[in-house]
Amino acid sequence: MVRLIEIQPVPGSGKLVRAEPFGGTIAFRKPEMVVTVDHDFLSSMGRRTDAGRARAADSKQLLDPVAPFEAHLTVAHGCRAGCRGCYIDSDDRDPGEVDLELWRGALAILAKQGVYHVALGAGESTPLESLIALAHTARELGLTPNLSTSGRRLTPRLARKLDVFGRVHLSLDGAADAAGSVRDRDDFSASLMALDILRAFHDRVGVNCVVARTNYDKLESLFRLLDGRGVRNVELLRFKPAGRGARIFNEIRMTAEQGQSFMGHVLRLGRRYRLRLRLDCSFTPMVCAAGISPARLSGMGLAGCVGGSWLVSVDWLGRLSGCSFDYENGRASIQDLGRPGLFDHYLNWTKRAPEPCASCDYLSVCRGGCHVVARHVSGSFFAADPGCPLVRKWEQGG
Amino acid sequence: MLEGVFLKRGKVISVRTGSNPNSSSLGVDVTWLLGGGALVGLLTLVGGTLTRWALRQRKGG
Numbered sequence: 001m002v003r004l005i006e007i008q009p010v011p012g013s014g015k016l017v018r019a020e021p022f023g024g025t026i027a028f029r030k031p032e033m034v035v036t037v038d039h040d041f042l043s044s045m046g047r048r049t050d051a052g053r054a055r056a057a058d059s060k061q062l063l064d065p066v067a068p069f070e071a072h073l074t075v076a077h078g079c080r081a082g083c084r085g086c087y088i089d090s091d092d093r094d095p096g097e098v099d100l101e102l103w104r105g106a107l108a109i110l111a112k113q114g115v116y117h118v119a120l121g122a123g124e125s126t127p128l129e130s131l132i133a134l135a136h137t138a139r140e141l142g143l144t145p146n147l148s149t150s151g152r153r154l155t156p157r158l159a160r161k162l163d164v165f166g167r168v169h170l171s172l173d174g175a176a177d178a179a180g181s182v183r184d185r186d187d188f189s190a191s192l193m194a195l196d197i198l199r200a201f202h203d204r205v206g207v208n209c210v211v212a213r214t215n216y217d218k219l220e221s222l223f224r225l226l227d228g229r230g231v232r233n234v235e236l237l238r239f240k241p242a243g244r245g246a247r248i249f250n251e252i253r254m255t256a257e258q259g260q261s262f263m264g265h266v267l268r269l270g271r272r273y274r275l276r277l278r279l280d281c282s283f284t285p286m287v288c289a290a291g292i293s294p295a296r297l298s299g300m301g302l303a304g305c306v307g308g309s310w311l312v313s314v315d316w317l318g319r320l321s322g323c324s325f326d327y328e329n330g331r332a333s334i335q336d337l338g339r340p341g342l343f344d345h346y347l348n349w350t351k352r353a354p355e356p357c358a359s360c361d362y363l364s365v366c367r368g369g370c371h372v373v374a375r376h377v378s379g380s381f382f383a384a385d386p387g388c389p390l391v392r393k394w395e396q397g398g
Numbered sequence: 399m400l401e402g403v404f405l406k407r408g409k410v411i412s413v414r415t416g417s418n419p420n421s422s423s424l425g426v427d428v429t430w431l432l433g434g435g436a437l438v439g440l441l442t443l444v445g446g447t448l449t450r451w452a453l454r455q456r457k458g459g
Contacts, residue, residue, distance in 0.1 A: 007452050016456060022411060026449050034414045035445045041408025045453050063411070072421045087422065121421030146419045169419035208420050233416075235425045263431075271432055278416060278425035287428065292435040299438045300430045301414030311424050324422040 006030040011111035011142035017047055018114050020065050027069075027116045029144070032166070034069060034116065034301070063298075063364075064309045064347055067338065070117035071110050072313040072324050075103055075134065079123030081150075083183040085210075085252070087325060088123065088315070089243035096125025104137045106314055106334045111141035113338050115312075117166070119146045122316075128158050135164040148208055151194025152187075159201035169206045169235060170195050175221035181214040182239065182252065199229065206233030206276075211262075212252040220269055227273040235278040236266060238387075241376035242325035249376060253387070260389045263290040281305060282370035285388030288362040297365050304366035308343025322346045325372040345381060346371070356394035357384050413445030 008027040010018045017024040023038040024047070042048075077088045078096030110118060118138050120131050128149070135145035146167045162168050172191050174181055179188035198205045207226060211219070226234060241249035254262070263286055270277040279287060284304035287297065303310060308322030315321070320332040322343045332342055349368050350357075357368050368374070369385025377386045384391045416427045430437045 005448060005452050007456070016453060026453070028448070028452070031448075032415065032417045033445060034417075035449045036411040036413075037446070037449065038409045038411060041410065041446070041449075044408045045450060047453070070418055070424070072423075074421060117417055119418055119421040144417060146417060146421075148419055148421045166417055167419040206419055233419075235418075235420050237420065237423060237425075240423075267428070267432055270429065276416070276427065276429050278418075279428050280420060280423040280425045282423060287431075290431070292431060296435040296438040299410075299412055299442050300426065300428075301412040302426050302428075303424070306424060313422075 004030060008116060008144060009142060010114045011116065012114050014142070017042065018066065022063055022065075025065060025069070029166075036063070036065075036301075063303075064306075067113040068115050068308075068312045069310050070119060071115050072119045072121070072311060073103065073106065073134075074121050074313070074315050074324065075131065076122040076126040077316045078125030081124055081152075081183075081187075083244070085183060085239065085243075085245040085248055087240055087242040087245045090123045092125075094123070094125065096123055096127070098122070098126055098130035098134070100130065100133055102318065103134050106318070107134065107138050107141055107143065109334055109337055111138075111143055115143065117144045117146060119148060120165075121148045124150050124152045128153055128162075132158075132161050132164060139164060149194075150187075151191060151198065154194045154197050156197055156201065159197045162198070162202050165202075165204075167204045167206065167233075168198055168202050169208045169233070170198060171210075172207045172222070173210050174215045174218050175225040177221050178215040178218035181218070182210045182212045195229065195231065199231065204233075205231060206235065207231060208235045208237060210237045210239050211254065212239040213254050213258060214252050216254060216258045216265075219266065220272075223269045223273040223275055226275065232274065233276050233278070234270075235280065236283065237280045238282040238370065238373075240282065240325045240370070240372055242372060246376060249373075253373075256389075256392055259286055259387050259392075260289070262286040282373065282385075284366045285369040285385050285390065288360075288366050289389035294362050294365050297362070302365055304369050305346060305349065305371050306367065307371070308346035312337065312343075323372065328375075349382065352382050354382065354384055356391060360390060362390070410442045410446035410449070413441050415441070 006029045008029045026035045076096045078094030079090035080092045138145040144166045147165045313321045313324040374383040375381045
């Protein structure tokens, strides 16, 4: 019998509920969701939550979990594409080989900590077979692996093997009219072929689209294309000033007007083309500015910068960070995961929040937006996100 | 039965649907905002009910 509801046991312990400072977390494989509940909820189910309650006494960040929900692993950065906005600073001299034993060890550490999901990525030189091998290891450890790929090396034979991944998303920043507008590289026809191959062999395929001022007005073409091809899942990512992307950030970041109209624009298109839309954490200020109550936004799990809290990242050098775009403070390695104090600059951001964030109703949801953008523009990790429409309004005296 | 599933105390803090397919940042499903956020209440209600049901099926852990 097909099971319609299936809990994902906590990796490393096999328990159904992960005790948290605020109560507990229950992850489901079917339907795909992560539910967080308070202590009373668990008590009413006869579940002991004493351990979590004890930790709560020391925690002022009540929604910071005991361990990340997910980890982002960039296992190699070899790539010949040379995109001028590459956030991992890919290197064409790197053959893209993956030290499988090293990464299997990293996955074991993540599983032991109780991390639920891992998202795997790499430069284009890396054979997909390596990522597939790591995904199988992740499954054996109780983790759910997901994949983001450019699809350059994809063949039907390989696509059949991607079933080990929970989700596979192809990087595609626009339809034909926006080809190369973000990555400065016109590879639209190859991307389209990869998308068709993925669709033919995998049930859970979507697209990751980086949004910049150069493709903002062309999103409708992409959404129409995806609708026509039966792709229903799209994740929109804000362009970040990381790696080589830092050099062109000011040139192609979304304009103030685009930031202000962003939510209305993408929700309207999502409705028109019946797409399931996901927005990355750095878009949280734009979501908050749409005027929906903070309670509703937190109820659907929206969160701004939860680096080092809900997620961690590990790069091709084995460096551990709170976020894939932030290795500037990075002296930690995967072995350090779980060490207290490692990500205090993230976890304590709201306590040091400047105005207008400090008095903003959305602070606990937004957490100041994207600190990597703030640091690039203003020089301070603890500055307000300059792309936030509410910050802009405040600066203009509104 | 209804009492066991619906009429319990405690709160669902959040329900994050889908899983993140992106290896660089964290994503959230904003499809729930298509109705101006009204669907979020339904989401937490359904998420809480499914959670109670699933936990009741498997004791322990």
